[in-house]
Amino acid sequence: MVSRELSMFLAETIEELTGRLEADIAGGGPYDRRVFDAMHYSLMAGGKRLRPVLTLLAALACGGTKDDAYPFAEALEMIHTYSLIHDDLPAMDDDDYRRGRLTNHKVFGEATAILAGDGLLTLAFEVMSRKLVQDPTPANAKAIAVVAHAAGVHGMVSGQMADMEAENSEISPEQLAFIEIHKTGKLIQAALVSGGLSAGASDEELSALEKAGEAIGIAFQIQDDILDVEGSFEELGKDLGSDHENQKATYVSLFGMEKAKQAVEEETQRALQELGRFQNSSGALLRELMLSLVGRRK
Amino acid sequence: MVSRELSMFLAETIEELTGRLEADIAGGGPYDRRVFDAMHYSLMAGGKRLRPVLTLLAALACGGTKDDAYPFAEALEMIHTYSLIHDDLPAMDDDDYRRGRLTNHKVFGEATAILAGDGLLTLAFEVMSRKLVQDPTPANAKAIAVVAHAAGVHGMVSGQMADMEAENSEISPEQLAFIEIHKTGKLIQAALVSGGLSAGASDEELSALEKAGEAIGIAFQIQDDILDVEGSFEELGKDLGSDHENQKATYVSLFGMEKAKQAVEEETQRALQELGRFQNSSGALLRELMLSLVGRRK
Numbered sequence: 001m002v003s004r005e006l007s008m009f010l011a012e013t014i015e016e017l018t019g020r021l022e023a024d025i026a027g028g029g030p031y032d033r034r035v036f037d038a039m040h041y042s043l044m045a046g047g048k049r050l051r052p053v054l055t056l057l058a059a060l061a062c063g064g065t066k067d068d069a070y071p072f073a074e075a076l077e078m079i080h081t082y083s084l085i086h087d088d089l090p091a092m093d094d095d096d097y098r099r100g101r102l103t104n105h106k107v108f109g110e111a112t113a114i115l116a117g118d119g120l121l122t123l124a125f126e127v128m129s130r131k132l133v134q135d136p137t138p139a140n141a142k143a144i145a146v147v148a149h150a151a152g153v154h155g156m157v158s159g160q161m162a163d164m165e166a167e168n169s170e171i172s173p174e175q176l177a178f179i180e181i182h183k184t185g186k187l188i189q190a191a192l193v194s195g196g197l198s199a200g201a202s203d204e205e206l207s208a209l210e211k212a213g214e215a216i217g218i219a220f221q222i223q224d225d226i227l228d229v230e231g232s233f234e235e236l237g238k239d240l241g242s243d244h245e246n247q248k249a250t251y252v253s254l255f256g257m258e259k260a261k262q263a264v265e266e267e268t269q270r271a272l273q274e275l276g277r278f279q280n281s282s283g284a285l286l287r288e289l290m291l292s293l294v295g296r297r298k
Numbered sequence: 299m300v301s302r303e304l305s306m307f308l309a310e311t312i313e314e315l316t317g318r319l320e321a322d323i324a325g326g327g328p329y330d331r332r333v334f335d336a337m338h339y340s341l342m343a344g345g346k347r348l349r350p351v352l353t354l355l356a357a358l359a360c361g362g363t364k365d366d367a368y369p370f371a372e373a374l375e376m377i378h379t380y381s382l383i384h385d386d387l388p389a390m391d392d393d394d395y396r397r398g399r400l401t402n403h404k405v406f407g408e409a410t411a412i413l414a415g416d417g418l419l420t421l422a423f424e425v426m427s428r429k430l431v432q433d434p435t436p437a438n439a440k441a442i443a444v445v446a447h448a449a450g451v452h453g454m455v456s457g458q459m460a461d462m463e464a465e466n467s468e469i470s471p472e473q474l475a476f477i478e479i480h481k482t483g484k485l486i487q488a489a490l491v492s493g494g495l496s497a498g499a500s501d502e503e504l505s506a507l508e509k510a511g512e513a514i515g516i517a518f519q520i521q522d523d524i525l526d527v528e529g530s531f532e533e534l535g536k537d538l539g540s541d542h543e544n545q546k547a548t549y550v551s552l553f554g555m556e557k558a559k560q561a562v563e564e565e566t567q568r569a570l571q572e573l574g575r576f577q578n579s580s581g582a583l584l585r586e587l588m589l590s591l592v593g594r595r596k
Contacts, residue, residue, distance in 0.1 A: 089412065136434045144442075149424055
């Protein structure tokens, strides 16, 4: 159960975000309709919209506005969605279901799914750079750099690579930590930090968001591993136990369920502590959201 | 035959560019080495480096510096390389050779090739945004927006989609024009315009670069179609007649060889006329480069 304030904030924000994303991917003509349809299919499939919500709350917690943060929020959701489309491909995790629906390549074919991912990734940077044309501050430029760093071979792409390498092989705790931090953690961290940057946050505030983001990212990924074992298809909207099926090492398989739950708890506490400095109402919503993620069932 | 000035400029520039690209993709550790190796394999496979050379010459022709233009030049080469990696994938054009070597997925596997493409695309925006952190001008922000627009679903991605849709089906002259302009033209145009923007070019200069870029892009793509019929493996480093094999409509198959050669000639003249306004030595090199592209054999 979340408070009325948080659930209202989430409902309002997700509605506004959805409208903005719809506008971002409008277009397409007789020859390229298919790739627009494919982007739309995955971007509008719902989901928690966690990353953009974190961006917006971080901006508000630092005294900024939603309007200044939205381009980064939209971009982060596009990057997250592209990564799901590419990760689901037959050459990667080969998943048939995502968010309760067929995966992108199952509906549109592999070629279009690859292009839809490429299109969303590129559009993310187009949306952010348009904001920068209007408002070319060093902090906004830094925000794009932070997102690019977190999404690419110093972050998410590198985490997915390490994850692929780990399939069907022994894995060390160091390698697992590398995967969890890079594959999920970095982008969640970038969501918070880019929100802070869009609000002109101080170095101290940015540092707190960075540390909180790392902790949230780790907690979130381990919770995903837990749900892959304990969840149900109805709750998750994707095939269960697919990590196990792919013989993919997870925090749960390496350290056991009890330690996994303990780690989620500890990382969440670490995040809450860092976020304690944001004493306005948005800071409180951010902390409440954090806590709700620990108990999530999807 | 090109002049001593142009061949010296190209040799010097390609050496410097290669060094910068090497530095950009340095990194990788025990868990993600493979994706760095795969990016290196394709980015360092040589090639004409046409797009970055156009960016640098456009910047110099507008009175700017190489240093200010390099981040955009590097980014354009990364984006071009990522597009080749993804286009060669089995789900797309399914090509085994590129630039005389096995294609990326033939060496590293499909999953890594997809990730290497994603990594290069993201790194392109990281390199450009780092420049913007140092030098947050509206023109530099505009340059990123122009590149993103040209690379994504309003440009290259959309052109590749239309190209895939055209396989094994009748194609109209309008659809072919859409493909040629979007798949190749837009990024070549963005190479020139981003170079001009990095140099603080005037609106008139930017407009001339935009028009010249469109003409060069069309001429370049039609010349590619001609070479796919007339070239040899030794010259091209890739399988011959692959367009014909894929039953892909090209300017040559639709209008015949004579009309194709005439179109290359006309578009080149159009580009030369637009570039006539740049009267310094770099403008002259740019025009000479243009002319050399018409007679190219690879």
